[in-house]
Amino acid sequence: MADANPFQDPQRFERRVPPCALVIFGANGDLTKRKLVPSLYRLAIERRLPQGFAIVGTSRTPLSDEAFREKMEAAVREHLENSHFDEAIWDEFARGLFYVAGDLASPDLYSALTARLAEVAQQRQTGGNILFYLSTQPSQYSTVARGLAPLARPNGGWRRLVVEKPFGHDDRSARELETALHECFTEDQLYRIDHYLGKETVQNILAFRFGNPIFEPLWNRQYIDHVQITAAESIGVEGRGAYYQEAGALRDMIQNHLLQVLATIAMEPSAVFEPGAVRDERAKLLRSIRPFRPADVATHAVAGQYGPAAIGGKDIPGFRAEPGVNPHAMTDTYAAVTFLIDNWRWAGVPFYVRSGKRMPKRVTDIAIRFRPVPHSLFSSESARPNLLILRIQPEEGISLRFSSKQPGSGMKLRPVSMDFNYGTSFGMRTPTAYETLLVDAMAGDPTLYTRQDMVEASWAAVQPILDVWANQPAPGPFPNYPAGTWGPAASDDMLAARGHVWRVP
Ligand code: BG6
Numbered sequence: 001m002a003d004a005n006p007f008q009d010p011q012r013f014e015r016r017v018p019p020c021a022l023v024i025f026g027a028n029g030d031l032t033k034r035k036l037v038p039s040l041y042r043l044a045i046e047r048r049l050p051q052g053f054a055i056v057g058t059s060r061t062p063l064s065d066e067a068f069r070e071k072m073e074a075a076v077r078e079h080l081e082n083s084h085f086d087e088a089i090w091d092e093f094a095r096g097l098f099y100v101a102g103d104l105a106s107p108d109l110y111s112a113l114t115a116r117l118a119e120v121a122q123q124r125q126t127g128g129n130i131l132f133y134l135s136t137q138p139s140q141y142s143t144v145a146r147g148l149a150p151l152a153r154p155n156g157g158w159r160r161l162v163v164e165k166p167f168g169h170d171d172r173s174a175r176e177l178e179t180a181l182h183e184c185f186t187e188d189q190l191y192r193i194d195h196y197l198g199k200e201t202v203q204n205i206l207a208f209r210f211g212n213p214i215f216e217p218l219w220n221r222q223y224i225d226h227v228q229i230t231a232a233e234s235i236g237v238e239g240r241g242a243y244y245q246e247a248g249a250l251r252d253m254i255q256n257h258l259l260q261v262l263a264t265i266a267m268e269p270s271a272v273f274e275p276g277a278v279r280d281e282r283a284k285l286l287r288s289i290r291p292f293r294p295a296d297v298a299t300h301a302v303a304g305q306y307g308p309a310a311i312g313g314k315d316i317p318g319f320r321a322e323p324g325v326n327p328h329a330m331t332d333t334y335a336a337v338t339f340l341i342d343n344w345r346w347a348g349v350p351f352y353v354r355s356g357k358r359m360p361k362r363v364t365d366i367a368i369r370f371r372p373v374p375h376s377l378f379s380s381e382s383a384r385p386n387l388l389i390l391r392i393q394p395e396e397g398i399s400l401r402f403s404s405k406q407p408g409s410g411m412k413l414r415p416v417s418m419d420f421n422y423g424t425s426f427g428m429r430t431p432t433a434y435e436t437l438l439v440d441a442m443a444g445d446p447t448l449y450t451r452q453d454m455v456e457a458s459w460a461a462v463q464p465i466l467d468v469w470a471n472q473p474a475p476g477p478f479p480n481y482p483a484g485t486w487g488p489a490a491s492d493d494m495l496a497a498r499g500h501v502w503r504v505p
Contacts, residue, residue, distance in 0.1 A: 019052030020129035027057025033075035039434035068099035128157025142180035196257035198433030232359035241324030286457035304334030307479030
């Protein structure tokens, strides 16, 4: 029998999403256009949305529903990436798009929204279920949460609030935000999004570690020498100069995304795969990261900022010449940190984490370097320690380097690798992080969302560095790496001090 609901195909997907309305605050913003609506439309193409699904966009700009639909159509066409735009599915999807304009600080907006949501609930049969999505300027998060207080307690259906990063600008403001959110929402209504946790390749770390008994016995200080986590971007700040100059790489990428990746690599197995249990283990790991004393910061953290360069015949401006950026900005567009984990599994194993803008290429990966053989039978320069690389993006896969005998006489070794590639092994499109996370929030599964204790533990890990950098006359001299290179020399020196070198990904 034909499936009556074009948006839901139970054969293909196990997770059922109940009918609901998604209210996006910041509907005119970049995230909505680049990620949220294209991801939702892709879910519609793949029939993963319920029939009674609606999106209510809100922002200050007055727009009719029709104009909002047109804007979103243009955004989807532009940012769909690897999927085909289907007019018929768009028309069906667009019938569920609505818009309410208003000032986030004005009670009028919330009254208008309440009335509109009641109509939408009737028209689309959403059963009163509402997922609010905070994608405004972070400084407005508390205002919106308070405005939503009357809507947070439903008469029927559920209410949830998704909060985009950043969760605060430092440890203190993170706690203040938390207090404001909790005035209006209970903890089980709050979904703090860290999109790295939704990436397939990051989720696969858990499958790799805990679904394969051969690796886990080696996953400790006895066999692992050190770990390198790299998130390099070739782009600059892409029109986000004003935000980025206040944030910097340590806050923008390491405090959240990369510490979550580190926690996933290093956490203990949970007894069950349930939201509370998995998140408890991640949180425990984050709390085991050694907090730096101010005196340790110089030897454990490096800041960089890119300067101008000519790349491929094109002049790339330095960070300070980007639009919206103060020409004397002391922002770190590159940060590298040596984290140490104080527990039995990891004592003494450095976790080197680096992230930067305007690097030679876009690559995110985790390299796990094993210890060398205890006694070498072969010439030392030909045997190299095993290296396991978990490739997060843009290539997605896993490779294991090991030594092999080179054919011919004698016993010469050469490193070779065993490779797994998602594309060739599964032959299907990998869902984007936002698709996964939006479905999870609608289904009420917070496993891949971060929790306040994790947010606070991550701030505790980076705050001493931020404090030292903020209080010294200059973390620079900046700029200290030309655009298109792998960061400042001080970052290499940090690893050299422990006898290590950064891998070129
Ligand atoms: C965002 C940061 O959280 O993550 C951006 O604010 C960064 O500066 C982006 O570019 C990277 O995400 P992805 O998924 O492209 O690696």
